[in-house]
Amino acid sequence: MSTHTNETTGAEATTRHTADPGHGTEAQQSRAATRGAWLQVARREVLVKLTDKGFLISTVVTVLLIGAVLAIQGFMQNRTSTFDVVTTDSTAAAMVDRIADRAPDIDDKVAVKAGTEADAAAARVAVQDEKADAWLQRTDSGWTLVTKDTADSDLSTVVSTVVRETALADNASKAGTTMAALQAGTTVTAQQLDGNAERSGLVTALGFIFAILFYLASIMFGMTLASSVVEEKQSRIVEMIAAAIPLRQLLAGKIIGNTVLAFGQMALYVGVGLVGMSFTDYGKYVAGLSGSIGWFLAFFLVGFVALACLWAVAGALASRTEDIQSTSMPITMLMMLMYFGALFLDGTARAIGSFIPPVSSILMPMRVLAGEVSWWEPALALLLLVAFAVGLILVSERIYRRALLQTGGKLSVKDAWRTQE
Amino acid sequence: MGNGPSVGAMLEIKGLTRRFGDKTAVDHVSFPVPDGGLTGFVGGNGAGKTTTMRMVMGVLQAHDGEVLWDGRPITAAQRRRIGYMPEERGLYPKQAIADQLVYLATLRGMDPGAARAAVMEHLERFGLAERAKDRVEKLSLGNQQRVQIIAALVPQPDALILDEPFSGLDPTAVESMAGLLREHTSRGVPVLFSSHQLDLVDRLCDRLVIMAQGKVVTQGTAEELRAGGPVRYELVTAGDAGWVRDLPGIHVADVDGRTALLEVVESGAEQRVLEQALRRGPVEEFRRVVPRLSEIYQEATS
Numbered sequence: 001m002s003t004h005t006n007e008t009t010g011a012e013a014t015t016r017h018t019a020d021p022g023h024g025t026e027a028q029q030s031r032a033a034t035r036g037a038w039l040q041v042a043r044r045e046v047l048v049k050l051t052d053k054g055f056l057i058s059t060v061v062t063v064l065l066i067g068a069v070l071a072i073q074g075f076m077q078n079r080t081s082t083f084d085v086v087t088t089d090s091t092a093a094a095m096v097d098r099i100a101d102r103a104p105d106i107d108d109k110v111a112v113k114a115g116t117e118a119d120a121a122a123a124r125v126a127v128q129d130e131k132a133d134a135w136l137q138r139t140d141s142g143w144t145l146v147t148k149d150t151a152d153s154d155l156s157t158v159v160s161t162v163v164r165e166t167a168l169a170d171n172a173s174k175a176g177t178t179m180a181a182l183q184a185g186t187t188v189t190a191q192q193l194d195g196n197a198e199r200s201g202l203v204t205a206l207g208f209i210f211a212i213l214f215y216l217a218s219i220m221f222g223m224t225l226a227s228s229v230v231e232e233k234q235s236r237i238v239e240m241i242a243a244a245i246p247l248r249q250l251l252a253g254k255i256i257g258n259t260v261l262a263f264g265q266m267a268l269y270v271g272v273g274l275v276g277m278s279f280t281d282y283g284k285y286v287a288g289l290s291g292s293i294g295w296f297l298a299f300f301l302v303g304f305v306a307l308a309c310l311w312a313v314a315g316a317l318a319s320r321t322e323d324i325q326s327t328s329m330p331i332t333m334l335m336m337l338m339y340f341g342a343l344f345l346d347g348t349a350r351a352i353g354s355f356i357p358p359v360s361s362i363l364m365p366m367r368v369l370a371g372e373v374s375w376w377e378p379a380l381a382l383l384l385l386v387a388f389a390v391g392l393i394l395v396s397e398r399i400y401r402r403a404l405l406q407t408g409g410k411l412s413v414k415d416a417w418r419t420q421e
Numbered sequence: 422m423g424n425g426p427s428v429g430a431m432l433e434i435k436g437l438t439r440r441f442g443d444k445t446a447v448d449h450v451s452f453p454v455p456d457g458g459l460t461g462f463v464g465g466n467g468a469g470k471t472t473t474m475r476m477v478m479g480v481l482q483a484h485d486g487e488v489l490w491d492g493r494p495i496t497a498a499q500r501r502r503i504g505y506m507p508e509e510r511g512l513y514p515k516q517a518i519a520d521q522l523v524y525l526a527t528l529r530g531m532d533p534g535a536a537r538a539a540v541m542e543h544l545e546r547f548g549l550a551e552r553a554k555d556r557v558e559k560l561s562l563g564n565q566q567r568v569q570i571i572a573a574l575v576p577q578p579d580a581l582i583l584d585e586p587f588s589g590l591d592p593t594a595v596e597s598m599a600g601l602l603r604e605h606t607s608r609g610v611p612v613l614f615s616s617h618q619l620d621l622v623d624r625l626c627d628r629l630v631i632m633a634q635g636k637v638v639t640q641g642t643a644e645e646l647r648a649g650g651p652v653r654y655e656l657v658t659a660g661d662a663g664w665v666r667d668l669p670g671i672h673v674a675d676v677d678g679r680t681a682l683l684e685v686v687e688s689g690a691e692q693r694v695l696e697q698a699l700r701r702g703p704v705e706e707f708r709r710v711v712p713r714l715s716e717i718y719q720e721a722t723s
Binding site for chain 1: 500507529
């Protein structure tokens with residue numbers, strides 16, 4: 001008779017009379033009886049959110065947005081633009097024909113179609129009326145590309161490249177030499193030791209996306225958590241809950257429930273993003289990113305839990321929903337600091353910051369992604385973050401427990417810490 | 422049963438004390454809540470009833486004293502089996518009634534399936550079955566109160582602690598609430614409830630605990646409390662009753678023409694008064710005056 005405290009409705013009534021002294025201490029018994037309570041609380045948190053239309057709609061919209069952005073990206077990358085270029089004389093027409101031939105070699109997204117107009121006035125009208133995209137014209141000193149407004153930069157590049165090549169070749173033969181001889185030793189080839197330019201750009205962009213995702217998820221789910229804490233406090237249902245289970249279990253359940261939701265949503269977004277990305281030109285980098293994304297999710301999980309405790313405290317200190325704005329001020333400040341720290345810290349400051357919790361939860365994954373660190377660095381930073389989270393949980397739990405049953409207005413952290421249960 | 426209380430009370434409160442700063446809100450309060458009985462908890466605002474009940478439920482920590490269940494300090498597991506209705510009512514405003522009642526029952530250790538069945542049965546009984554999927558905020562205050570009491574009753578509680586269960590109820594609802602409480606006392610469950618409505622408490626309760634300024638001023642069954650009060654007789658004679666003033670063994674509380682109100686100081690003196698009165702002429706009325714609870718209350722708390 002030392003292990004069980006199963007609570008079956010009927011049996012309890014009869015066994016309670018015969019409870020023997022070897023039944024374990026009061027604390028052991030209570031712990032056994034309420035051990036699984038956090039699971040019920042977490043389950044409710046998740047269910048309430050999953051049946052909330054607003055939450056579902058915003059999640060679906062975000063997934064669609066990610067898909068749309070990536071689809072547009074892929075479409076833009078593969079689209080070929082065709083430009084109508086008109087001329088008024090045979091010299092220019094020959095040049096445009098040459099441009100049309102060379103265009104695919106210079107830029108595979110540019111195609112040029114040649115056309116003719118009777119005279120300069122007609123050509124000007126054609127461009128003005130947008131029947132033609134440009135009018136190429138020979139002048140005394142060179143060539144002029146006439147467009148209605150700013151010329152498409154891809155078209156200008158193609159046109160000027162071909163014109164320059166042709167003119168240089170002409171000038172070379174007049175001087176009795178060749179293009180190849182003239183150009184010998186003039187090429188500069190860019191060589192990047194780490195990865196390549198395209199990948200660097202992608203890494204920078206993804207780093208910012210990580211930072212923004214963490215920031216948004218923490219704020220959104222943090223606010224949800226704080227308002228559900230104050231909802232329980234304001235509606236006084238917390239007194240019935242407190243009579244049934246230890247408040248520690250309530251806090252654990254709420255934090256776990258919201259973490260599951262936030263983490264699930266994040267994993268969904270990241271997953272959709274990666275799948276979408278594999279259909280674009282960046283697809284070849286997806287496999288190489290999986291390690292960084294794993295670290296990002298790990299830091300997200302621990303960092304989110306640490307901040308969630310603070311949000312729960314913000315909720316417990318408030319006594320009405322309206323108070324959350326002011327009780328959560330320190331956390332929103334901290335989040336801004338973390339976010340801007342991640343964006344603007346550089347060099348040594350960035351390296352140091354990536355170990356300091358809670359800033360590390362954003363900075364370290366960014367550094368991992370950028371390939372700046374050895375394997376032990378994120379591991380150490382994660383360990384420090386876990387230690388920080390544990391400390392924060394212990395402190396928050398005490399404040400939460402004490403503040404939750406105080407209904408006489410907004411509390412300060414100091415008052416809540418000192419108040420008696 | 423060990424050192425359990427003598428009156429057959431599973432639940433006993435012993436020396437509970439709670440201070441808020443310098444103020445002692447509850448000062449060594451002790452009383453049993455007998456099994457199968459309705460115990461009324463009476464006292465003015467700030468007398469310490471709610472604080473006492475919150476300490477019994479473990480929501481508030483006691484600075485001294487203990488709550489005993491079956492003669493031993495109560496455990497959290499046993500507390501979970503007590504149905505509790507706090508003074509400040511509250512439920513999740515935006516969740517369906519049935520869902521949150523099931524949730525609260527599972528927090529108290531009930532299996533979700535059994536909880537749903539029990540919740541539906543209670544909703545049926547209170548005529549709220551069709552509203553099971555409604556949000557609490559859509560219910561009238563009376564119906565919200567019903568949902569609140571269901572929350573306390575669902576896992577077939579071992580005891581009930583109800584803070585002002587009758588406040589805000591209309592007379593019909595008061596009757597059905599009273600019937601419901603009796604149903605639970607008849608299965609042997611101790612019930613403690615607080616109330617301001619003295620007449621109601623007088624009519625319903627098996628036992629009374631009267632609190633004032635954090636202390637229990639008097640407690641016992643209604644008969645015991647009345648017995649503790651002054652024994653009074655009212656005498657109505659055909660002629661003037663002024664003569665009673667001269668009799669020994671009694672204290673004359675009031676004489677008004679033919680009517681006199683006598684307080685018995687020496688037991689048996691009332692019989693001599695009656696003999697005298699019959700000798701003097703016809704006696705129209707001679708009866709024991711049972712003090713009303715409000716009088717006992719006034720006296721105890723003044």
